[in-house]
Amino acid sequence: MVASTTTASATNTTSSTTTTNTSSTGSTFSFLKLKWRTSKDPKLNIRQRLPNSVDDIERDWVRHSALKLAFEGDFKAPIQRLLQAGGSEVLDIGCGAGFWSSDMASRYPISYFTGIDIDKNVLPTSSLSKNVLYQRIDLIELPLPYEDATFDYIFIRSMMDTLPDSMWDDVLKELVRIMKKGAYIECVEAYDNLFDAGPNMNTLNQCNIKHPPQSPTTPTSAYNTLTSNTSSSSTSQYNPWPNRIANMSQLVGMQIYHTHTPVGIYGGAIGSLLLEYWERIIKGFRRDWITNKLIAEDELEKTVEAMKSEVNEYNTYMSWYSVVAQKKGYSGPTIQFDDVDDYDIVHTHIF
Numbered sequence: 001m002v003a004s005t006t007t008a009s010a011t012n013t014t015s016s017t018t019t020t021n022t023s024s025t026g027s028t029f030s031f032l033k034l035k036w037r038t039s040k041d042p043k044l045n046i047r048q049r050l051p052n053s054v055d056d057i058e059r060d061w062v063r064h065s066a067l068k069l070a071f072e073g074d075f076k077a078p079i080q081r082l083l084q085a086g087g088s089e090v091l092d093i094g095c096g097a098g099f100w101s102s103d104m105a106s107r108y109p110i111s112y113f114t115g116i117d118i119d120k121n122v123l124p125t126s127s128l129s130k131n132v133l134y135q136r137i138d139l140i141e142l143p144l145p146y147e148d149a150t151f152d153y154i155f156i157r158s159m160m161d162t163l164p165d166s167m168w169d170d171v172l173k174e175l176v177r178i179m180k181k182g183a184y185i186e187c188v189e190a191y192d193n194l195f196d197a198g199p200n201m202n203t204l205n206q207c208n209i210k211h212p213p214q215s216p217t218t219p220t221s222a223y224n225t226l227t228s229n230t231s232s233s234s235t236s237q238y239n240p241w242p243n244r245i246a247n248m249s250q251l252v253g254m255q256i257y258h259t260h261t262p263v264g265i266y267g268g269a270i271g272s273l274l275l276e277y278w279e280r281i282i283k284g285f286r287r288d289w290i291t292n293k294l295i296a297e298d299e300l301e302k303t304v305e306a307m308k309s310e311v312n313e314y315n316t317y318m319s320w321y322s323v324v325a326q327k328k329g330y331s332g333p334t335i336q337f338d339d340v341d342d343y344d345i346v347h348t349h350i351f
Contacts, residue, residue: 057097057122059280063158064099066273067188070261070320074103077184077324079153086110088152091178094159098124098134105132139163139171146178154179157188165238169247176250182330185251187241191319194263198310200303204282207294241323251325261318264311274318275311279304 068074082088083104088111092101095115105113106129113132117123120136128134137144140163154175163171175185194201245251262271263278282304290297310316 055280055284059277059284060096061099062273062277062280064103066261066270066277067157067320068103069270069273070259071188071257071322074100074107075153075155075186076255076257076322077153077186079184082152083108083111088112089150089180090114090153090155091116091146091151093139093154093156093175094118094162095123095134097122098132100155100157101132101134102129105129140167142170142174144174144178148177149180150178152180152183154183154185155188156186158190159187160189160238160241168239168244172244172248176248176327179327181327183327184324185245185327186322186324187245188320188322189241191321194316194318195260196314196316198307198314198316200307200310201316203295203303204307207289208285210292210294241321245323245325248325250328252328254323254325257322257324259320259322261320263316263318264308266312266315267317275308279308 079088083090086108088108090101090104090111090113092098092104092113092115095101095117096119098115101113101115102124104111109129109131111131115123115132115134116137116139117134118136118138123134123136125134139159160168179185197205242254242256245254261267261274263274264271265275267274286300289295289300295303
């Protein structure tokens with residue numbers, strides 16, 4: 001276990017108005033509707049894509065649960081006290097079924113959360129907290145429908161491969177525009193490699209190499225990880241978040257957190273969840289592999305069963321990183337926070 005301490009500037013949370021999701025016009029929150037929701041309407045020419053399936057949603061829940069354990073919480077940015085104090089505005093990019101936003105809204109009931117996703121069918125519509133709102137918005141349709149300096153915190157997870165690499169710099173500039181001075185942005189991604197994979201996982205790798213996923217709902221990052229060279233580091237076709245953030249002059253104090261997550265029951269709760277995550281990914285590929293005669297159905301079943309034991313023998317694992325940076329302009333007090341991780345976390349502070 002490695003522990004480290006750093007300092008970072010606190011964010012500005014002077015604004016106290018927000019839009020909330022409530023069905024009662026008599027709610028104490030009903031008057032908080034106008035300031036940070038721009039008059040711009042979300043664009044309607046949203047990209048067409050296949051809707052998320054139940055399997056996609058369940059897989060995302062498994063990953064969310066695993067990463068919450070691995071990172072010892074829902075976020076690494078130094079914003080907990082600000083969220084507890086209330087009035088903070090938070091944006092969840094690519095929220096899917098809203099697992100992260102819902103958790104955060106329940107934990108911090110007097111701060112406000114907005115989740116956006118391209119697939120309106122996956123957005124939650126019932127049992128919503130009064131301080132959370134979900135919107136169908138396509139991230140490539142710029143500008144986003146929010147005023148300048150709207151949000152105190154923006155969270156992005158497993159989104160890098162959902163847009164062409166060439167678009168992310170423009171999107172990041174737009175996200176900086178809607179951040180308040182002193183606001184934080186946090187980006188969480190997996191490294192390409194699935195480390196220390198055994199022969200059965202490599203058999204599954206070969207199926208993917210021969211027939212990559214076609215469905216827009218299939219996570220490209222999962223495909224990249226499944227097919228990457230497990231004996232050496234592979235180079236992603238995407239420019240990673242640290243490089244992009246380092247090139248943004250308005251973002252400072254970048255901090256990078258790395259964590260290794262076991263895949264398999266040898267890794268306890270995290271490992272069991274991520275093994276289930278991979279089983280669900282392989283299940284998503286199953287029909288294409290069999291239809292294209294890359295592997296027989298009975299052989300696939302045997303290979304998957306063997307892989308479930310093999311990951312424990314080989315101590316297979318994944319690696320993830322979280323990048324946190326702050327927008328320039330806030331000159332208030334600094335706060336100190338600790339970073340502790342059971343899986344050999346490495347902490348990097350870039351000035």
